[in-house]
Amino acid sequence: MSIGISAYTRALPQDWPSRFAVEMQSLDVGLELHPDFPPRDPDVDQLWAKLDFHTFSRLRPGVSLLVGCGYSHFGRAEIEARNRWRLYPPEAREMDHFWDLQSSAGRAGVTVALQVVVCAALAAIADGVVHGLRDDDAVLRPGAELRSAVRAHLDLLSDRGATPFTGWPPLDLDEATNFPFAAPI
Numbered sequence: 001m002s003i004g005i006s007a008y009t010r011a012l013p014q015d016w017p018s019r020f021a022v023e024m025q026s027l028d029v030g031l032e033l034h035p036d037f038p039p040r041d042p043d044v045d046q047l048w049a050k051l052d053f054h055t056f057s058r059l060r061p062g063v064s065l066l067v068g069c070g071y072s073h074f075g076r077a078e079i080e081a082r083n084r085w086r087l088y089p090p091e092a093r094e095m096d097h098f099w100d101l102q103s104s105a106g107r108a109g110v111t112v113a114l115q116v117v118v119c120a121a122l123a124a125i126a127d128g129v130v131h132g133l134r135d136d137d138a139v140l141r142p143g144a145e146l147r148s149a150v151r152a153h154l155d156l157l158s159d160r161g162a163t164p165f166t167g168w169p170p171l172d173l174d175e176a177t178n179f180p181f182a183a184p185i
Contacts, residue, residue, distance in 0.1 A: 003112055004102045007119035008088065008095040008139075009128030012039065016125055023121035027150060030064075031117060034168055040073055040097070046173050047071035047101060049114050050165050059158065060185050064165035067114045070102035091129050091139040108161035108184070116153045120146055159185050 013019065016039070024031045030052030038044060051065040076096045079085065085093065092098065099122055101115040119130045124142040131139050133149045140146040161184050169179035 002102050002104050003107075003115065003132075004100060005112075005115040005119045005130065005132040006101070007099040007122040007126075007128050007130050008092040009097045009099065009122055009126035011096055012122075012126050019125040020121050023124050024117065027117060027120075027147075027154070029113075029117050029154070031114070033118075034171060036168075036171055039099075040075075042073060042078075044073070044171060045071055046171065046176065047114070047118065048169060048171070049118070050168075051110055051114065051162075059160055060164070063159070063185070065110055065159060065162045066165040066169070066181070067108075067110050067162065068169075069107075069111050069114050070100075072100045072102075074098040074100075089131055089137070089139050092131070095128055097126070097128075108159070108163075109157045110159060110162045113154060113157050116150055120150045161185065 020033070032050040034048040037047065046068055048066065048068045051067050074097075079088070079098060088098065099119065101118060103111040103115060116133065120142075122128060123130045123146065129139045129141050130146060131137075133140060133146075133153065140149060163184050164182040166180065166182045169176040169181070
């Protein structure tokens with residue numbers, strides 16, 4: 001079983017990296033995306049981040065974590081060309097960008113945290129919505145309800161099973177298999 005969380009947004013503003021950082025600060029989450037991460041590149045299928053959560057249970061406090069999840073981005077034209085609207089909630093029809101972040105159910109809890117905070121930040125900075133945070137298939141817009149859902153996810157987390165950060169792996173998954181990952185916590 002996989003865990004999928006999505007953000008459906010309008011265009012990312014030019015200053016999205018700085019606005020992303022502001023969103024992370026507002027959530028009290030130290031999250032830095034891979035410095036070479038191109039968010040609109042259709043060939044990128046993995047999102048890597050360095051995590052320094054301040055608000056969840058830590059087995060090893062002070063240790064930065066390397067977290068990755070599956071990643072895909074589609075533009076509106078591709079959704080329309082492939083007639084994929086049936087895969088998306090009605091609220092997505094007014095959006096231009098479709099960001100899907102996936103992980104398998106057995107992964108560390110911090111992987112889900114990465115999916116949650118990245119999608120919430122994308123929705124906040126690009127006037128979008130988030131889908132997949134709750135069991136009722138709800139679509140949440142930026143605001144108090146989305147922040148509450150994000151906090152609920154973050155409050156349950158631990159770094160158990162997470163990988164300590166030792167450096168940035170390559171964005172290409174084939175090259176990443178040779179990266180010297182640290183042993184999980």
